[in-house]
Every structure is written in C-alpha cells, then in structure tokens.
Amino acid sequence: GAVVSQHPSRVICKSGTSVKIECRSLDFQATTMFWYRQFPKKSLMLMATSNEGSKATYEQGVEKDKFLINHASLTLSTLTVTSAHPEDSSFYICSAKGTGGTDTQYFGPGTRLTVL
C-alpha cells in the first residue's frame, strides 16, 4: 500500500516552454501533497504544500507564478513549471500524506527535468 506515482519520469524541454508534472496517490486518498526539488548531491528542498481543494502554500523564495500547483482531487496534484529556463533543471519529487490521521509521507519516484 501507499504507492505514489509521478509522470513523466523524465522530460527534456526547450527554454521558455511549460512543463506539467503529475503526482498521483494510487491506493490511498491524499489530503496533502508536497512538492520538493533536489539538485545533484544536495538535500531535498520543500517547494510547496498543497491541500485538496485549496491554494498551495509556497515556501519562502519559491515563485508561485512560476511553479503552479493544482490539487483538484484527493488522488492528483500537478506542478507546472512555466516558462522553464535551464536553471529550473532539477529532480522534482512529490510526496503524499494520507487521510486517517497518519503523518507519514510517501514519495513518488521523481521527475527529472532538463531544460535546454
């Protein structure tokens, strides 16, 4: 149980384009999903927290107009990187926390974004 999927696993795009990453909880309902970014050999950096049906809460320094987050259902959250630039190239990982009082986060497999 507690499986989280991400799609795509890898994406290469041209500078200036937008990329959408999907995060799905496959066997549980996730009231809260988290989006992280990780640069090579660096630690996880929390970008934002999204609760189903409400606006995401962004961490300090993360541009909400650049990283659009939608959490429209209890099993799906999306992150859209708008007008991507090479410095946005990174490993983006989502995690989900289920209902029922548990505070355990389960991570998706990650999406490696390369912006040319």
Place this chain on the structure above:
Amino acid sequence: QKEVEQNSGPLSVPEGAIASLNCTYSDRVSQSFFWYRQYSGKSPELIMSIYSNGDKEDGRFTAQLNKASQYVSLLIRDSQPSDSATYLCAVNGDKIIFGKGTRLHILP
C-alpha cells in the same frame, strides 16, 4: 529556526558490521520521527517511523528515540553493500523537516 541535524558523512562501515546513523532535532514538541533511504538518482523511500521513546525494530533496522535528548538514531545490523545510500532523518512537529542526510558506504 527549527532544525534537523545529521552528519553528512560519508560513513564507511565494513560489510556485516552495524551501521549507526544519528540525528538531532531542535523542536521539543516534535511528535513523529522518520528514517528514509535515498539511493543516488532516486526518490526517498520510507524505512521506519517511530513515535515513542525507546527502540523499534524491523528486520535488520532498529530506530531509537530519546525525546529528552532530542535524539533519534537508526541502526542497521549485518550491513550489506545494498545498504549504501543516503539516509534522511525527518521530524514532524507542526510541519515535517528533513535533515540533509548521511551518506553511508558499506565496504565489501
């Protein structure tokens, strides 16, 4: 500033020995504690969660929690080369905070 501190390593341990990973945290009201394993280029996977003082064992892994000392550790018995990874400590108070991780290298 609430913090979770881990030694970045690398921690080198001979195969078959016990690997001991340590973590300290600053927020005294933290209630939940987690250890994740992350292989290079992969996302973290949950190994253990612990909520009360003492030891919790799961196979070769033992998590130890001491809330008075604000200290949580992970012991890996009979270390295998496949245990070589970065281990992340996470602490949940009003929000979950991750440490920067300890790189563990098991020497064959």
